[in-house]
Amino acid sequence: MLNFTLYKYGMKGSWKMLLIFAAVLTMYVSIIISMFDPEMMSLLDDYAKAMPEIMAAVGMTAGAATMIGFMSSYLYGFILLIFPMVFSILCANRLIARHVDRGSMTYLLAAPVKRRTVVFTQMKVIATGIFALVLFVTVLEIIICEASFPGELEIGKLLALNAGLLSLQLFIGGICFLCSCIFSDNRYAVGLGAGIPALAYILQMLSNFNEKLENIKYATFFTLFDTNGIIAGEAGAIAGMIVLFAGAVVLFTAAIVIFSKKDLHI
Template identity: 40%
Template sequence: MVNKALYVTEMKNSWKLLLIFCLILTMYTTIMLTMFDPSLGSALDEFAKMMPEIMSMVGMNGSTATLVHFLSTYLYGMLMIVFPFLFTVLLSLKYIAKKVDNGSMAYLLSSGSTRGCVWRTECFVLLTNLLLLIAYCTLLGLVCSSFMFPQDLDVAAYLRLNFGVLCLHMALAGISFLFSCICNEYRQAATFGAGFGIYFILVQMLANMKGNLENMKYATLMTLFDRDALIVNAAKGWYMSGILLLIAIGCFSAANVLFQRKNMSL
């Protein structure tokens, strides 16, 4: 069971942060869509030709032949990875580590809620916010595309792409939440919780440069988000997304066990 009062309170306290990230991604999504021209090609393609190394590094070097490929390259190559990641890190640290560090966890536990109940509630709030953010971005892309480029978007492929990015962020959120449950100090939780995600992103950027650095892609979770495989509905895209879900489940499960067993200065 979850603490309904705590759930409602946490959702009310997080709506402003959710709104900020929704507005940021709204800005980037609409800007990117205005740069797509189905008859002449993307305006960003010319920029990619002038600075191919930089565009490759940030994952913006894929196909732009169709609208879904264009969005996959210029929106899901980096922007839809970095901003939702930052969002979940901030929430993960706020819900557990910050409460332990500032002493408010003592109040929650002394009010009659068990550790398990508090953990489940905070976990549910985190996943609800993540789902709302990804769902909003998905709906935004569908609505804007229908107005700006009717019939040009492969809706099924676009939905698969968003499912894949949701799986990725569930795994990253699980890692952040795990360290939020392990560490008693907010600073330590932030170092490890955000540090692993930042490491994965930086390694992926290096791997995108190809050459001798290409094999570094095997040292990051980002490789499991296979945009091209999801777009063409290949089995590889589905089982890689499944691996991300298993990582998320494993991290959240471990976080539950460790949180209930940890020693806290309450």
């Protein structure tokens, strides 16, 4: 079902974007991990105490005593959520909606390749990109932690945490890809593909910002990514990971089916 030529073409078009996001993530991850020392942790905790609502809004909390807890607090509440999400939005739009909007999808479908094969191959491109970013971050975190603070990182818990992150980012990628497949107009594809994850994150921020708004968290899928629960090995957090991954499979499958049957008018 995979067209390797089209897959290589799609990955060739994504590698520059992947390098840019990898470079940005390298900078942020390196800076945050380097702060895991008593003086810098004290400074970050002071910020959290001085601006508790703002820090809590982006998932940052004070008082982390372990390396994995520190990383969970200062990396997995904003940085490692937003940047891969932006990648998914840009990539999904480029792979499907932009081709349809510009009419270049005609050339892809004119080849002796089934439409289902085309959309499945494009889906593999975005999924590969998301997996590559999460894998890169995982390796980067291990290297930096072991180089700067040997023995402090609980690698097993980090792998579990990043498995949850991968499930979440695949779910977001599925939303973006589905919108790209549903709408032929690039504006609507980008608007909803970016708007739904962005709104979900804003709702998550509001629930963290004010205790009175805490119940809003049940309206956003970000709640299923429970970093503290994953680190602690809680069954509910593991179930949340599974739900996100299953949801990603459903979203990507729906995108393939819808695109295969839609009237493109090209």
